[in-house]
Amino acid sequence: MNVQVWLETLLSDQPVGEDFEPPVLLAADADRVTDYVFETPGLPEMRGASVQLKWLNLNGIQGLLDEAGLPFAFVDADDTPPGCLVYAAGGGLLALIPRSKAEPLKAAIERLYPQHTGAATTTCVIVDADVNQVRHQFGDLVKRAGHLLRTAKGQKTALPFFELLPFVRRCEACRKRPAIQFLPPYEGEPPEARCRVCAAKRERGWERRSEWHERLGVGRAPRDLEEIARPSDGYIGVVYADGNGLGDWFQEADTVGEYRKRSKKVQRIVRKALQEALQGHCVSRRHPFEVILIGGDDVLFIVPACDALPVAHAICKQFEEKMTADQRTMSAGVIIAEHHTPVYFLRRLAADLLKSAKRDGRGSTVDFLVLKGQGTRSAEQARECIEIGPETLILSHGPYTLDELGDLLNQIRQGHRANFPPSQLHALRAALRQGRQAS
Template identity: 30%
Template sequence: MDEKAVSSMETVLLMGDVDAIKDYVFESSRLPQIRGASALLMRCEAEIRQRIREANGRILVARGGFLLAEVPAAQIHRLAEEIPRIFASHTITATMTLAWEDPPGALPPPPSPIADGWAGRLIRAAPPSDPFPRRVAFLAARLRAAKESRSTVPTLETLPFARKCAICARRNASEPLYLPEGPLPVCPVCSTRHRAGWKARSGLRRMWHLWHPDFLGEPPQDLEQLVEGEPHGRLAFIYADGNDIGRHLMTLSDPQAYQAFSRKIYRGTRRAVFEALGIALKGWQGNFWPFELINIGGDDITLLIQARYALPFALAFLERFHLHTSFTASCAIVIADHKYPIRYFEALAADLLKGAKERAKSGPEPDSALHFLWLPEPVAGEEADLFLQRYQSEEGGRRLRWTARPYRLAQAWQLYELALALKDRVSRSQRQQWAEALTQGVLPSVQFIQYQIARAPQGDRSALRKLLERARDLCGFTGASHLLFWVEEPGRAAWVTAMMDLLEWAELLEAA
């Protein structure tokens, strides 16, 4: 139905959000399960779009597990019953919580402790004729209240003495899944995800070749194939998200503008992803693609990629995102062994992203920002600060910090450039010695590295000193007291250096 027809009838806004979407997608670390979960959720979104169009409604946003639509008031209750059934039929356990405006003339909803709170009072105080941003804000409050008041979730019966699923280990196994290594007893949820993930490979191949038709290789079947050729099997989990997109959406005055802006952001994000992959993987040769694109939401992306390509991809993406959307973005990178549980990758990346967003807002002008964490010896955890504390020490009553992360975009580009230069000019064994020296303190590390530079060939000494001076600029404290690559943090008894960041990325880029 055309836009004019939709606007001529009585309509209400319908909002939905997939519940615990990350738990569903990252329940297993097997690549077919992750790919299949994403494919099934996209299938649900496509079917919801179709049902809303058949009901003469209009989709404003339907990406990344979030839904906002304008639908005829007479159809709202039917759609509210059909959408949960769509998720149950495709995923078995995934659900979407829904909230909608009360149809004109409808009786007030029954009171509940949450609905009678501030959110419920604001919603009931806003007549349908209120400005569109306010309607969306009130509906979001109602959706939050609905999520908090959920009392039941779909589960499969689990018997105490039944054989557990070999993939999730949560539910009872009920059928065999035939894999190259042999049959596995699995539950219906994991079986459905695996079949969907296997079928999704052909769709990924077609989508990728639309952007890069000359790119060879095949989508990886598992994480072992994804990290093929990567030293020590290092895998990077990348999570990026646009800055202030939600705030801008709340300034749009009508549904048409909201819809147009959402489409623009999604198309710009998608274009930035594929262009950045083309830049980062230029010259790549292999049998299986060194990446897996998990999700492109409205303005956020989730991606798995070999560690050596993580930084060039992230920088190119942030640059292209701003080019195609006029907005900045923040990005988090977590690097560990490919056998590290994906759910911890995701949790750490989400935590790092908060720091990147704070850094993006810290300057005189908004900017894109990058944060990262490398776990050479992976330890289970979900709070990034616990791992970042290892980059700090005490010396004579002053705090030493061996890292200057997170970085704004221009600094991150400089970090990449310096890491490449350090990789080429300093051997791996020497870099390991430099990293050890940093932990000994300011003067011991400066003396040791100066001694190492003095032993370098005549032509390399000047270049290495300039490299260390430029590394000092990464700390961002202009005019502060400094000692070669260390900078005194103004107003605090603390010294900071970016050398550990450089040394880590020089190691990670070694095979590039």
């Protein structure tokens, strides 16, 4: 039986014969994606790493499926015969394939990421299934894949290990791997030592617009974080937004078709919400922005500080409105800081704040922190820090619901006092203010 007939039979409700090859669900997920992207501090490098990962997840995987004779299309493709993909976004993959193809494909996928990046890795697992499970208990299969992925990731050793001999020069970007060449960080600047990984990231991201700049008709990508900070007097905002409890909601789907319907709907709404929020707050005012990562239901981006809370608010609000019938909500963590604060640190704080917002449990929520000066290691420590030195940090009063955040933003815009101590409100306004030269 050829693979196309096998797939069409599997996805139908026709009875299958004894000789029908059993299916497996193959699940892959890139490891520590944000660590990989944020490890090299420059904006072109982050953009390049993001482009690399997207390429691997689409073109790279397509190449491997082609080699294995498996059709690279979604199970519910309308314009082509069905393929074996159920999900492919943000470093994640779910595919239904014949059991005999599983082991070689898994090995090839796990080789693909390190081969192309020198550092990023991915974890792949195989879930044995039968035809009935694929047709009627698909969510359970995905759940099992999730458990297996977590276990496999937990057993992995940290990162590919690079031995640095004493006489080897270290890469000046990641400060981890041995340097192999010299590159000027920006045109006209003196060359710096770069490792293979950081050099490749830069090559992919240099002078290149991202998909989102093209989509929003922005002619030029920002050169660096300083440029993104310009409309806000040197401050940027890092926003990390993610749907609440969506993994469980996807897994409640009984059939492959229902699973596809749910994941497609969420992806479409997240992308549309992001596009409209960036259009309304950044593009319309010619403010630069950079979308660093977008997955199935999460997105991480950098905007001028004055746009960070309004954009986060707009995305969560639109998501919640469009998902009302399904009772799904979205939360965000927002960190506002001076542009030269290490991005690796900002990413971690944004992730901490996102977790804090999700823990709140009041539906769509946003937690944020305005960081002045560095010297704390986590959002929790940063909160404590305010009590020790109020001039160091300005913090939120814990997660805000969208209504509360909307009120706060209005009060800031109208110059009212809001529920903030005056000294903190002054600094919050200063950080969120749009610089005069930009308007």
